[in-house]
Amino acid sequence: MKVLIARLNHETNTFSPVPTPLSAFGPDGPTFGEQAYRDNKGMRTAMSAFIDLAEAAGAEIVTPVSASANPSGPVDAAAYDLLTQCIVDAAPGCDALLLDLHGAMVAQNSPDGEGDLLRRLRQALPGVPIAVALDLHANVTPAMVDNADVIVGFKTYPHIDMYETGEHAGRLMFEKLAGRREPVTRWHALPLMAHTLRSASFTGAMQRAIDAARAAEASGTLAASIFAGFSLADIEAPCMSVIVVDDSAEKAQATADRIAGQIWAEREQFIYRSEALADSVARARKMAEGQSRPVLLLDHGDNCMSGGSCDTMDVLQEALAQGLDGIGVGPLCDPEAVAQLIAAGEGAKVTVALGNKVSLAGIGLSKTPVVLTGTVRSICDGDYIISGPTYTGQRSSMGRTVLFDIGAARIVVTERTQEPWDLGVFTCTGLDPRTERFLLLKSRMYCRPVFGPISAGLVECDSPGVTSSDYSLFPFSKVRHPVFPLDLAAA
Template sequence: MRILAARLNHETNTFSPVPTPLASFEPKYDGDARTFGTGSNTAFGAFVDYATKRDADLITPLAATANPSGPCPDDVFEALIAPLLRAVAGGVDVILLDLHGAMVSQGHEDCEGELLARIRALAPDVPLGVALDLHGNISAKIVENCDCIVGFKTYPHIDMYATGAHVTRIIEAMLSDGLRPHMALSHPPMLPHTLKMNTEVDCAMTDLIAQARAAEGKNGVLAATVFGGFGLSDIAVAGLSIVTVATATDKATSLANELARSAWDRREDFVYVEQPLAQSLQEARSAADQPGTGPVLLLDHGDNCMSGGSCDNMDVLAAALAEGMDGIIAGPICDPELVATLTQAGPGATVDVTLGNKAIAKGFIAPQPPLPLRGKVTGCSDGRYVVTGPIYTGQTCDMGRAVVLQTPQATILITERPHEPWDLGVFTSAGIDPLKARYLILKSRMYCRPVFSPLSRAMIECASGGITSSDYSLFSFERLTRPIYPLDSITGWPA
């Protein structure tokens, strides 16, 4: 048996000014792709294990993942999918794909749907299973061009491998028992906020997912996924959707509609209302004076790398400095021009510089002027470190060159690339101990939490005017299907 397994992941923020060249995907092909997948906590890793257990001829034409950023050029999308399509055209018996569900190129607002349609044209009868991210924006084109879809049920995502294994169980039943899955899609007009999808706390999202889990394995239901969607993508189908897989169409449709209705009834619970930044900083001051150990963690979720943020918005840091707060450690802040300048100046140099607020996003509010600072360069590094866990444990990360600037109030880590602070190594690799901070400012929404939250005395979410803001009024939506809640008032859904 010839099993094709591949991975292509990108969550596209269509408003983001961060470019997405081919190199950002770090594509791996054939044997290198298989090596990447083997033992990894990804759906692709589960696919590799499944093929190995089946003693199949495993074909791995591609493993490519880019951090969230702006739409990729069409030639990049074509270059990525070309080896995959060639492999399908060569003849395979099973196709297993680890995709995201919210990838956009300059010419395709539904890259996953486009890819699956092309695969179906080449292999119309080959069993095709797909694993998707909880933040996928799911189109009818995606659903119509595969046999089964299973999405993550956790955020932060820790069940990637389990999701892939779920896909393989359905595919195995197709191969061994003659199963013919039926799928249904329901797309209530909702654009949830990402900060309302945290499955580590009790909320509407965890309730919906529990309802989906309870339905699986009963009444012919093979899988049920609540996709929160990715609201920072200006495409027609952005938003919450439900995908169900069952042994009959009526069973899949009934459950999809039931879950969609439950989501709609809880729609207000998916709205995140930002509090004013000044109020957040006042809370931070109060928290710092309370008993406890560790820094007060300030999350600049409006400039979150893992949602396409540029990591150069200075709103939170500038406001904290203006308030007279000190003992601050902040970063990583992306400013490649300044990194070059400070690297040339070298450790020990005292410099007057302007930091951040240099990435301009089309169709978005203009940032404030760059932040003027006077400080000393206290360290330079190559920006590389190995993750100690619990997310991406053992993976080597590269922030580009990194420089440390020390000012009277703050120690600032400045890097060449936007980078998610998901490990202490982000700071320790540059000679900074983040736990010595009074206030630790991170450009993050969710992925920093498993590491930094247990080590902090308090955590406060801070609003900024960055490209990943939860304030939808900052975004100029043009392609999004309207009306949609909470942008619009809607009555009478479903009709």
């Protein structure tokens, strides 16, 4: 038995000014063949689970590519063509395909990156089983459902069950190959653009939806997945959906319809209402009184893992204006400032124009860099190993990195955008984040499993940027109407 196993992950924010060239797919770009295998073997990705299952089955394994990029703007056409063609070219002669995909990829030449890939694979290998593991934030499309035999999505956000999802999808595929199962996939799409901050799996309506999916599986359903969708994409349906895999089409559809009905009844609970930024910062200041641990300021309006530029200064400016001090900030992406600070050298006092340099004209915003004076405390390569629970053991690189101390704040300034999913974003510069009064993190959710336990609490700060929760900032033109909450009539 010959099995193709590949990984291609990108969550596309079509409003993001951050480009997505081929080099964005990994610390050093994508990896191919044997190196793609080594990059995943022993890790906690869905692809690593596929590898373990295939090896246990004694299969010959083909790993054409492993490519994962942080969320950003549409994938460059040339990069999309190369990565997808690599998978298609390796498929002939394979008895099964196991794909670790995201589900919300938009390329310059494809509004449905995963659907178009799966359609090509199905055309090339009619009858060959295809199993797919998807991110919880997948924007599922008809092409994905029509061209895959098994689809299973993450059940956690922050995502800590990537391996388990791959094991689930792969196990169903190998049962199909052995003739023990004949899985059928059914789908229920909802006209509901959920906010990412309402898709956390540990609270609220999303937790209840996932609990319903788990209960269905406990009762015998082969797989039930809730997809929150990724609404910051101007495509036809950046919306929630439910996919169920079962032994019969009727059972699968009935389960999907039932869970979708529950979600729709609670649709208002999937919408996030932001408070004013000044109020958020004032609340954080009050929360920090008498505390020995830092308070987290989560700048989710400029979140790297939703396509943010990682360089807006609104939250820091507001914090400084309100007199906050003892602020650890990071990471802030400004390659120009990094070069200037490195040229000055460690210990130098420097005045630098920082942040607000990436154009946000696509959403009608214009910002000016903030001139700050401070001391260069340290310079490093910005590399660290993620301790988990997300992407455990993987190397992460922020590019050349500087710790810039302006007195009230110590700012980690980097060459590359980076999600603060590990203490390493600070400790690689020599800064212990536990010693700060506040930690300003450009994050929605991934920081929480790591920074939450060391903090006194957190405050969500919605700054104006390309990952804001304020839908009125975004000029949606391709979304199919009616849709909730853009159209209240959808209620």
